[in-house]
Amino acid sequence: MSDVEVMIAPNVIEYPFRRTTGPVIGAFFTALREGFVVGVRGSDGRVIVPPAEYDPVTAEELTEIVEVGDAGEVVSWAWVAESLDGHPFDRPFAFALVKLDGADTPMLHAVDVAAAEQMRTGMRVAARWRPARPGADDEVAEGVRYREGHIADIECFVPEGDR
């Protein structure tokens, strides 16, 4: 078989999807870009973060946007010993459900600690934000990722004392 020429060609399939976020999810992403977190108040008074457009109990439209803290408590977590493409880090880290101060539902994000031993349910963590986009007259730093209205505007959470 060694004299057979094997033809190889790349076959990359990708689509440029777009998202229209609407007024509620849009408010969440806009807040992230500005460096804070919002949820929405449900019919039962709970603050849902990230916000839901429609009430999970009554199905009614939800409109009361509520600001919550950018620090909170780890409700549950899983250690990622070997990170994969698309993960927030190329080193071990934790995925965690974080209940932010003022929120009644937890939100999924990454926690940057060196070892699983540093993680525990109930620990306090705080957001590490990307820098705000510079103004029109400011200098733009090479290689820095600025906030753009994306869940990764919070780079990760870290133990509260380390922020």
Place this chain on the structure above:
Amino acid sequence: MGKERVAVVGIGQTHHTAVRGDVSIAGMVREAAQRALDDAQMTWADIDAVVIGKAPDFFEGVMMPELYLADALGAVGKPMFRVHTAGSVGGSTAIVAQDLVASGVHRRVLTVAFEKQSESEAMWALSLPLPFQPPMHAGAGGYFAPHIRAYMQHSGAPDHIGILVALKDRRNALKNPYAHLHEADITFDSVKDSMMLWDPIRFSETCPSSDGACALVLTDEAGGDACAARGGNPAWVHGTAFRSEPTMFAGRNQVNPRGGNDCAADVYRQAGITDPRREIDVVEMYVPFSWFEPMWLENLLFCEEGQGWRLVEDGVTRMDGDLPVNCSGGVLSSNPIGASGMLRFAEAALQVRGHAGEHQIDGARRALGHAYGGGSQFFAMWVVAADKP
């Protein structure tokens, strides 16, 4: 058909357009569903189950969107079904919903179908490039153009038939406030002079890419009677059928597919129709490229094979003809893909309810809604009427 009679008591749709930049997918779907509920004079709590359909998930790249849409459709804690049959899905979805009522499983079912083409890449999703092979298609038009060529060759249909269909549907759309395209100054020549995209399909003979949703509320006989009692004019379902066949097999007739023929024969038998041309008052058929009107007229047994184009040329399918087709403007004027089939079913029901507004055919009592999908291989149809079956 099961034992329980089924009525369409609520119909809702969005204003179809190129980009609904003001709403998420959930917000858009919600809008159609809310309008259907309002029409049915119901609230979310009145609904027993939700049936939802859309074209393949990779169009928008949201996998199993029905899960995230449960809140928006009031489906939390209720049975929710997802239907997948490519472009015919809007029709198939309505049929699944009607089966749940006809079988006595549920009394009031909300069914919804949608597509947000502005968030997706339907054309290129249908044109996956493969190494070492020449690119075969550029979207659905590239796939269907040879079928149309074959039809023209076999039937002897002249080139202007497609233009007549496009002109008719786009002019009908001017009477439908929900239609995506409203081309007030369209003419025979403007269609004829529009760019040739996939010979023989011109730009103006091609459906647009739309954002939109459609929803129906279906009930049992008691629900239909209640609707009638308050003057809501329910549409009664007289027959439903689906058929499918593989994309390719030896001897397959892609112009006049067996699946569509069998599906039509089945739905007419259920509805007690022996002469569809005379017994059906108005038709909403799935015509994404103008030439599919004459082709489906034959496939749906409205005339002999090879004669469909003559009905078009004689004006039979115009709003003032004796078999009006796509008074709403059809897929040629609005194409939120997943919703397009349900829109055909909904528009058929609007006609027999007398609720079609400016594009109403006076005295329409019995209507056919038709959808197809894939490579002319998935078919869904229903016959609805003003009277009970």
